[in-house]
Amino acid sequence: MSRTLKACRSLFIIRVTENLQYRAAGIANSSISIIWSILQIVIFTIFFTLGDATGAAMTLTQAITYAWLTQILWSIVGYFTVDAEIREKVINGNVALDLCRPLDLYAHWFSKTMANKIGRSAWRSAFTLIAAVGVPAALRLSPPVSIEGFLLFLISLCTGALLCVAFAMLMAAVRVGLTWGEGPTYMLESVGMFLNGNYFPLALWPDFMQGFLLFQPFAGLMDIPFRFYLGLLAPSDAFWVIGLQIFWVVAFIAAGRFLLNRKISHLIVQGG
Amino acid sequence: MAHIELQEIRKTYKVHERPTGKWSVLKGAFIRNTKIVQALGGISFSANQGELVGLIGPNGAGKSTTVKIMSGILTPDSGTCLIHGRMPWKERKAHVADIGVVFGQRTQLWWDVPISDSFQLLRDIYDIPKGDFQVRSQELALALDIEGLLSTPARQLSLGQRMRCEIAAALLHRPKLLFLDEPTIGLDAVSKLALRAFLKEENKQTGVTVLLTTHDMDDVDALCNRVMVIGHGQLLYDGAFDGLKEQYATYQGQDIDEVIAAMYKELAL
Ligand SMILES: Nc1ncnc2c1ncn2[C@@H]1O[C@H](COP(=O)(O)OP(=O)(O)O)[C@@H](O)[C@H]1O
Ligand SMILES: [Mg+2]
Numbered sequence: 138m139s140r141t142l143k144a145c146r147s148l149f150i151i152r153v154t155e156n157l158q159y160r161a162a163g164i165a166n167s168s169i170s171i172i173w174s175i176l177q178i179v180i181f182t183i184f185f186t187l188g189d190a191t192g193a194a195m196t197l198t199q200a201i202t203y204a205w206l207t208q209i210l211w212s213i214v215g216y217f218t219v220d221a222e223i224r225e226k227v228i229n230g231n232v233a234l235d236l237c238r239p240l241d242l243y244a245h246w247f248s249k250t251m252a253n254k255i256g257r258s259a260w261r262s263a264f265t266l267i268a269a270v271g272v273p274a275a276l277r278l279s280p281p282v283s284i285e286g287f288l289l290f291l292i293s294l295c296t297g298a299l300l301c302v303a304f305a306m307l308m309a310a311v312r313v314g315l316t317w318g319e320g321p322t323y324m325l326e327s328v329g330m331f332l333n334g335n336y337f338p339l340a341l342w343p344d345f346m347q348g349f350l351l352f353q354p355f356a357g358l359m360d361i362p363f364r365f366y367l368g369l370l371a372p373s374d375a376f377w378v379i380g381l382q383i384f385w386v387v388a389f390i391a392a393g394r395f396l397l398n399r400k401i402s403h404l405i406v407q408g409g
Numbered sequence: 410m411a412h413i414e415l416q417e418i419r420k421t422y423k424v425h426e427r428p429t430g431k432w433s434v435l436k437g438a439f440i441r442n443t444k445i446v447q448a449l450g451g452i453s454f455s456a457n458q459g460e461l462v463g464l465i466g467p468n469g470a471g472k473s474t475t476v477k478i479m480s481g482i483l484t485p486d487s488g489t490c491l492i493h494g495r496m497p498w499k500e501r502k503a504h505v506a507d508i509g510v511v512f513g514q515r516t517q518l519w520w521d522v523p524i525s526d527s528f529q530l531l532r533d534i535y536d537i538p539k540g541d542f543q544v545r546s547q548e549l550a551l552a553l554d555i556e557g558l559l560s561t562p563a564r565q566l567s568l569g570q571r572m573r574c575e576i577a578a579a580l581l582h583r584p585k586l587l588f589l590d591e592p593t594i595g596l597d598a599v600s601k602l603a604l605r606a607f608l609k610e611e612n613k614q615t616g617v618t619v620l621l622t623t624h625d626m627d628d629v630d631a632l633c634n635r636v637m638v639i640g641h642g643q644l645l646y647d648g649a650f651d652g653l654k655e656q657y658a659t660y661q662g663q664d665i666d667e668v669i670a671a672m673y674k675e676l677a678l
Contacts, residue, residue: 144534151530155521234517236482238534239506402498403484 141241145248152249156256163260170208170265177204178276194340198279199367203338205269205278206363212258214297214358215335217305218326219312220250227313232404242401243394246309251302282368289365289375293357296382300357303389304329310396314404334360340369354389357382412586412618413456413479418488420449420474420642448474450642451488456620456635458585461612463633463650464622465669467678471642472622476590479620480510492586506535509579513591517575518563524574525559528581535582542581549577552607569600576604580611589621593628605631626665640678 269278281287332355364370477483481497638646
């Protein structure tokens with residue numbers, strides 16, 4: 138176990154540094170993020186000024202900040218497809234090579250996915266953040282509601298990142314041994330994309346759905362951390378909300394491990 | 410007790426076939442024909458510590474399947490395989506910690522990082538003591554002549570250079586057993602000769618058991634004290650290479666590839 142941990146830590150560091158080399162790609166990706174944010178902000182502005190916004194759960198300023206946060210943190214908590222490297226290994230049969238290592242495969246892939254996420258997002262997030270505070274005041278990212286709110290945002294963001302990797306790992310486990318392509322994983326992923334608030338803040342959905350929306354696992358990726366940042370969740374709610382996130386992390390890890398271990402026991406290693 | 414012991418190992422693969430012809434795409438969405446392909450039809454053999462075994466046979470014979478099963482990454486349908494007293498696929502992690510595996514057609518080195526970083530990572534993965542790691546990596550770098558390559562990323566190496574690094578990487582943790590699946594594929598004459606000389610010396614020095622598959626009969630001739638011929642998932646010959654030559658050569662000094670071709674023909678492979 139300690140060997141696995143030590144090896145995963147080294148793998149993690151090596152992957153993060155490897156990814157940090159790709160600054161140009163980071164800049165290119167951040168321009169996509171910036172365009173997305175501005176598009177979303179335009180739509181929110183139309184929605185709030187033309188529609189009847191009295192009684193909405195969020196103000197326009199909050200919605201704008203939400204849009205920026207979504208894009209700044211997109212690579213970390215908005216995106217949970219199977220890690221590209223793992224997907225490639227599953228397709229071309231190089232999973233075999235990972236099985237030749239005396240490591241727990243789930244832990245090995247978990248650290249790899251996390252490292253790729255953090256390494257790839259670093260530049261993208263940094264440049265998007267610069268844009269978010271550099272644009273004219275009407276479009277700008279607002280500061281967090283309070284220091285406590287910000288701390289809880291950071292904590293729940295870390296849990297959210299774990300949740301995101303745990304979900305990507307479940308997708309990876311589903312993908313292993315599938316001979317008929319990406320269909321099932323794409324379907325599961327698109328469900329998650331709606332339910333994490335990526336397209337539309339969950340607080341703005343109809344009232345009768347709010348209970349469900351907060352309890353479902355994908356809220357823990359973006360929406361819960363962002364609510365702490367914006368003050369839509371009070372610090373006194375932290376205990377149960379973050380507890381709920383942790384519950385989902387544990388559930389996804391358990392399901393992913395179970396499925397992956399079962400799959401590798403009758404995995405067919407492709408290629409000669 | 411034998412070091413490697415395989416008994417009646419069988420393995421079949423399921424292959425999904427797409428229907429062909431008109432409307433095939435549409436049909437394929439509803440109907441899938443599955444066909445069972447037999448890769449190994451009951452293979453048994455054993456080997457002792459320190460042997461240099463060559464596994465030969467035409468394409469599709471079942472060589473890679475045998476290596477994968479012995480490496481613990483593929484579960485057979487039936488049969489037993491004991492290596493160091495363990496069933497590889499049942500105790501995969503413990504098993505792979507004691508062996509080294511190189512697949513000639515794939516790379517196990519981390520693509521974008523310098524070879525020395527890959528080695529460091531392997532040190533953590535195999536939990537190699539620091540002092541031993543230093544000694545061992547230097548000794549392997551010297552023997553395989555890769556000292557000048559250690560700071561180069563794997564993706565910038567030629568095939569021959571990369572293969573030497575792969576073999577060093579597979580031996581860092583001093584495995585008792587080394588599996589090589591087509592290690593000389595695509596290598597030039599110089600690299601092949603160097604690799605053979607190295608493996609022979611390494612076997613002599615450390616007593617590591619080497620089991621390799623190849624299509625190059627000179628590999629077998631130069632290196633192996635025992636050769637096994639696999640065809641259609643069956644073990645067809647097991648013994649000295651000279652015996653094989655005697656049995657199938659039609660005249661003195663016949664080219665070795667011709668002998669093997671004659672043998673494959675005679676065995677209807
Ligand atoms: N992943 C796979 N799926 C289906 N059939 C396979 C697969 N791998 C190997 N086979 C079949 O099993 C047989 C043995 O293959 P293999 O062990 O790779 O042969 P060799 O390495 O001797 O060329 C071949 O007929 C091959 O087509
Ligand atoms: Mg093969």
